Amino acid sequence: MPDTLAGLLQVGALIAALALCWRPLGDYIARSLTTDKDLKVERGIYxxxxxxxxxxxxxxIYAASVLAFSAVGVVLLFVLQRVQEHLPLSLGFPGVEPGLAFNTAVSFVTNTNWQAYSGEATMGHLVQMGGLAVQNFVSAAVGLCVAVALIRGFVRSRTDVLGNFWVDLVRVVVRILLPLAAVGAVVLILTGVVxxxxxxxxxxxxxxxxxTITGGPVASQEVxxxxxxxxxxxxxxxxxxxxxxxxxxxxxxxxxxxxLIPVALTRTFGTLVGDRRQGLAVLGVMATLWGTLVLAVTALEVNxxxxxxxxxxxxxxxxxxxxxEWASALFAVSTTxxxxxxxxxxxxxxxxxGGGALIFNMGLGEVAPGGVGSGLYGMLVLAIMAVFIAGLMVGRTPEYLRKKITGREIKLVSLYILTMPLIVLIGTxxxxxxxxxxxxxxxxxxxxxxxxxxGFMSAANNNGSAFGGLSANTNFYNTALAIAMLLGRFIPIVLVLALAGSFGRQQKVPETPGTLPTHGPLFVVMLTGVTVIVAGLTFFPVLALGPLAEGL
Amino acid sequence: MFTSVLRQLTPALRAMVVLTVLLGLAYPLALTGFAQVVVPGRADGSLVKRDGVVVGSSLIGQSFADQPQYFQSRPSAAGDGYDPLASSASNLGPESPDLLAAINERRTAAAALDGTPPADVAPDALEASGSGLDPHISPRYAGQQVDRVARERGLSESAVRRLVEKYTSGRTIGFLGEPRVNVLLLNLALDRASGTAD
Structure with a gap:
C-alpha cells in the first residue's frame, strides 16, 4: 500500500472511531451530570x-471549591514527593528537590504535566500512582466540571446557582473517567504496556x-x-x-x-442546551482546525x-x-x-x-479540540467573541444561546482571551x-x-509538551513556569465561572429574525476565523523570529 | 473570596483523601492484579530469555555497537546508548550543526561497515529515535546490513534474508504505523542459526 494512502487511512480510522463514540458518550456525559439519582458509591463518598x-x-462558591481542591492537591503532591524516600516502592530515589517538587505538583494539578524531571530517574512507583496518577484524574475532572457549570449558565435563567462542584467532581470521576480508564487500561495492557x-x-x-528493564504501574497511568x-x-x-x-x-x-472526551463534549453541550446543532457547529470548528493542521504538519515532516x-x-x-512520520505528526497535532x-x-x-505549527496550535488557546472541559469552555468563550464581533458589524445586540452579551460578559471574555498571550509573551x-x-x-x-x-506556551496553555532541549530544571524555569501554569489555569477558570454566573442570572431572550444563527456553516467559518486571527495577530511576531525564521 | 476558599478546604482535603484511595491505590492495584493473571508476560515487559537468562525485552532495543556479526540498531540518545534508566531523544533542531555533524559521521561509519554507497544509507541509521530505546530498524536499513552479517557469520545471504523477513512486521492491519524489523529478536535468531552460545 502506498505510504500516503496508508497514512490517510490511519487518520480516517481515527476519525471514524471518534465519530462512532461521539453520540453515545456525549449523551452519557450529559445524563451523568444532570440526573437526580446518586449511585450508592457516590452517596458513600458524599x-x-x-x-x-x-x-x-x-x-x-463553585470557584472557591475549585481553588480549595486544587490548593490541597498541590500541597499533598508536594509533600508526597518530598518524603518519597521514606515511603514504600520508592525504588531508592531520594525526596524530590523543593523547586522541582513544587513545579511538578503545580504541573499535575493544573492538568499541564510539564515535566522538568525524568520519570525513571526521579519518581518511585508510589508517587507515580498515588500522587501523579490521581491528579491525572482529578485535574481533568475539574476542567469538565467548569465546562458543565458554564453550560448550566446558558441553560438556566434567573438563578444564582450553578450546581455543586463536589457532586460534579465525584460524578465525573466515578461515572466517566474511572470506567473509561479501566477499559482503556485493559486494552493497553493487552497491547503490551507494562x-x-x-x-x-x-x-x-x-x-x-x-x-535494566524498568517496571512500574504504567498502563493504569498511561490511559x-x-x-x-x-x-x-x-x-x-x-x-x-x-x-x-x-x-x-x-x-x-x-x-x-x-x-475522545473533548470531542464528545461538543455533543454533551448540544444536548444540554437543547439544540444539538450548536454542538455540531463547535465540533465543526474544532475539526477544521485539527484536520488542517494534521495535513499541514504531516506534509512538512514528509518533505x-x-x-x-x-x-x-x-x-x-x-x-x-x-x-x-505520519503516525508521529498525527499524534503531535492531536496532543498540542x-x-x-x-x-x-x-x-x-x-x-x-512543522514545529512552529505545533506552537501555533497551542497558541490557538487549546481549542482544537482542547483539553477535557477546558477545550469546550475555551471554544465557547471564542464563540461569544465571534458573536460580539458579528453584532458590531451589523449593529445588533449580540446574543448567544438566547443570552444577551452585555458589557460585563464581553469584559470577562476579553480578559480570558488576553490572559494566556500575556503570560506567554511576558514570560518569554x-x-x-x-x-x-x-x-x-x-x-x-x-x-x-x-x-x-x-516552554511558556506549553505552560500557560496547560499543555506540558516541550522542545526538550531546554534545561528547565533550574530555579528560574521551575518557578516561572509554575507561575505560568497556575495563572494560565485558574484565571481563565475563575473568569469562565464568573461568566457562567452572569449568564445564569439573566433571563432568556426570545429569538427574533435578527438573531445571528450560531449553528450554520456561516458561523463555523466566522468562529474559525476569529480563533485563527486572534492567535495569529498575537503570536505572529514571535513566531516569525523563532520557527518561521528557522524554517523558511 | 479568600474566606470562601478557606471554608472549602475541609471538603477539599476529605475529597482528595477519598479519591486518592480510590484512584491511587484501588484502581492501579486492581489493574495490576488483572494484568498479572491474564497476560503476565506482557505486563512484566515482554522479557526475552535464552537458556533461562533474561537477555532483554522484545520491546526495548539494545546496542550492538562494535559487534559486526549482529544487525545494528539505530543511534540512541538514551544515556550511553539504549539505557532504559535514561530514555531520551537528542532534541536537536533541524538546523542544528551538531545534528548535521552526527549524521555525516554516522553515514561514513555505516557506509564503511556495510559497503553501502554513502548517499544511500537509510535515514534511520543516521537519526536517533524518540525514546533512545527503539527496538526496530526499517526494512531498508536491515537490507543494507544483510551482506555484512552473512559474511561475518559464514551464513548464506539468503538464510540471513529469510530471517530478516521473519522478524519484519508490516503495517498493523495494513495501514497503521510503519513496516519494521525487530533487531533483538532477529539477532537472537541469528545466534541460533549460527549455533553460537553467546
Missing part, C-alpha cells in the same frame, strides 16, 4: 467528604552488557494520561517509550483516548525541510521506526491541540515550520532578557527562542 448532594453553589511493581530486571544483553488530556509520561520518553506505547495500534488508540534532515534524507530524528502534551516523537527535532520576554536564563537553551539562534517560547 458522606465521607461531608457534602449535601442536593445543595447548589453560586459561582463564587503493569507491575518491579524495581527493574537485570538483562544480560547479546553484546555482553547489562541493561488516564491520554484520556484526561494530561500528558505526563511515566518515563522520560513519554509515549515514544515502547513500554508506554509499544506498537502502531496502541499508538492510534492513545490518540483516540486523548481526543523534511531543514539542513540536517535533508542530509539524512528523512525527518526521523526523534521519531520511532514503528510510527514513522488537546492540551495533552504527551509525545510519541520529539517536537524539537521537527522541521522548523523575561527569559530571553538574561544571559543566565538563556543558558538553559540547547540551541542558539531562532531554535533557541523556539525552545523558550514553546
Amino acid at each position: 458522606r465521607l467528604v461531608g457534602v449535601d448532594a442536593r445543595s447548589e453553589q453560586r459561582w463564587t 503493569q507491575n511493581f518491579s524495581g527493574g530486571v537485570d538483562a544480560s544483553t547479546l553484546a555482553g552488557q547489562h541493561q 488516564i494520561k491520554e484520556l484526561g488530556t494530561n500528558g505526563g509520561g511515566f518515563y522520560n520518553a513519554n509515549s515514544a517509550h515502547p513500554f508506554e506505547n509499544p506498537n502502531p495500534f496502541s499508538n492510534v488508540f492513545e490518540i483516540f483516548l486523548l481526543m 523534511h525541510h531543514g539542513t540536517a534532515l535533508q542530509a539524512a534524507g528523512a525527518a526521523m530524528e526523534g521519531k520511532e521506526t514503528r510510527f514513522g 491541540g488537546t492540551s495533552t502534551g504527551a509525545v510519541n516523537s520529539f517536537h524539537s527535532s521537527y522541521t522548523g515550520v 520576554g523575561i527569559a530571553m532578557s538574561f544571559s543566565s536564563t538563556r543558558a538553559s537553551m540547547l540551541s542558539s539562534g531562532p531554535h533557541g527562542l523556539s525552545e523558550v517560547l514553546y
Whole structure:
C-alpha cells in the first residue's frame, strides 16, 4: 500500500472511531451530570467528604471549591514527593528537590504535566500512582466540571446557582473517567504496556552488557494520561517509550483516548442546551482546525525541510521506526491541540515550520479540540467573541444561546482571551532578557527562542509538551513556569465561572429574525476565523523570529 | 473570596483523601492484579530469555555497537546508548550543526561497515529515535546490513534474508504505523542459526 494512502487511512480510522463514540458518550456525559439519582458509591463518598448532594453553589462558591481542591492537591503532591524516600516502592530515589517538587505538583494539578524531571530517574512507583496518577484524574475532572457549570449558565435563567462542584467532581470521576480508564487500561495492557511493581530486571544483553528493564504501574497511568488530556509520561520518553506505547495500534488508540472526551463534549453541550446543532457547529470548528493542521504538519515532516534532515534524507530524528512520520505528526497535532502534551516523537527535532505549527496550535488557546472541559469552555468563550464581533458589524445586540452579551460578559471574555498571550509573551520576554536564563537553551539562534517560547506556551496553555532541549530544571524555569501554569489555569477558570454566573442570572431572550444563527456553516467559518486571527495577530511576531525564521 | 476558599478546604482535603484511595491505590492495584493473571508476560515487559537468562525485552532495543556479526540498531540518545534508566531523544533542531555533524559521521561509519554507497544509507541509521530505546530498524536499513552479517557469520545471504523477513512486521492491519524489523529478536535468531552460545 502506498505510504500516503496508508497514512490517510490511519487518520480516517481515527476519525471514524471518534465519530462512532461521539453520540453515545456525549449523551452519557450529559445524563451523568444532570440526573437526580446518586449511585450508592457516590452517596458513600458524599458522606465521607461531608457534602449535601442536593445543595447548589453560586459561582463564587463553585470557584472557591475549585481553588480549595486544587490548593490541597498541590500541597499533598508536594509533600508526597518530598518524603518519597521514606515511603514504600520508592525504588531508592531520594525526596524530590523543593523547586522541582513544587513545579511538578503545580504541573499535575493544573492538568499541564510539564515535566522538568525524568520519570525513571526521579519518581518511585508510589508517587507515580498515588500522587501523579490521581491528579491525572482529578485535574481533568475539574476542567469538565467548569465546562458543565458554564453550560448550566446558558441553560438556566434567573438563578444564582450553578450546581455543586463536589457532586460534579465525584460524578465525573466515578461515572466517566474511572470506567473509561479501566477499559482503556485493559486494552493497553493487552497491547503490551507494562503493569507491575518491579524495581527493574537485570538483562544480560547479546553484546555482553547489562541493561535494566524498568517496571512500574504504567498502563493504569498511561490511559488516564491520554484520556484526561494530561500528558505526563511515566518515563522520560513519554509515549515514544515502547513500554508506554509499544506498537502502531496502541499508538492510534492513545490518540483516540486523548481526543475522545473533548470531542464528545461538543455533543454533551448540544444536548444540554437543547439544540444539538450548536454542538455540531463547535465540533465543526474544532475539526477544521485539527484536520488542517494534521495535513499541514504531516506534509512538512514528509518533505523534511531543514539542513540536517535533508542530509539524512528523512525527518526521523526523534521519531520511532514503528510510527514513522505520519503516525508521529498525527499524534503531535492531536496532543498540542488537546492540551495533552504527551509525545510519541520529539517536537524539537521537527522541521522548523512543522514545529512552529505545533506552537501555533497551542497558541490557538487549546481549542482544537482542547483539553477535557477546558477545550469546550475555551471554544465557547471564542464563540461569544465571534458573536460580539458579528453584532458590531451589523449593529445588533449580540446574543448567544438566547443570552444577551452585555458589557460585563464581553469584559470577562476579553480578559480570558488576553490572559494566556500575556503570560506567554511576558514570560518569554523575561527569559530571553538574561544571559543566565538563556543558558538553559540547547540551541542558539531562532531554535533557541523556539525552545523558550514553546516552554511558556506549553505552560500557560496547560499543555506540558516541550522542545526538550531546554534545561528547565533550574530555579528560574521551575518557578516561572509554575507561575505560568497556575495563572494560565485558574484565571481563565475563575473568569469562565464568573461568566457562567452572569449568564445564569439573566433571563432568556426570545429569538427574533435578527438573531445571528450560531449553528450554520456561516458561523463555523466566522468562529474559525476569529480563533485563527486572534492567535495569529498575537503570536505572529514571535513566531516569525523563532520557527518561521528557522524554517523558511 | 479568600474566606470562601478557606471554608472549602475541609471538603477539599476529605475529597482528595477519598479519591486518592480510590484512584491511587484501588484502581492501579486492581489493574495490576488483572494484568498479572491474564497476560503476565506482557505486563512484566515482554522479557526475552535464552537458556533461562533474561537477555532483554522484545520491546526495548539494545546496542550492538562494535559487534559486526549482529544487525545494528539505530543511534540512541538514551544515556550511553539504549539505557532504559535514561530514555531520551537528542532534541536537536533541524538546523542544528551538531545534528548535521552526527549524521555525516554516522553515514561514513555505516557506509564503511556495510559497503553501502554513502548517499544511500537509510535515514534511520543516521537519526536517533524518540525514546533512545527503539527496538526496530526499517526494512531498508536491515537490507543494507544483510551482506555484512552473512559474511561475518559464514551464513548464506539468503538464510540471513529469510530471517530478516521473519522478524519484519508490516503495517498493523495494513495501514497503521510503519513496516519494521525487530533487531533483538532477529539477532537472537541469528545466534541460533549460527549455533553460537553467546
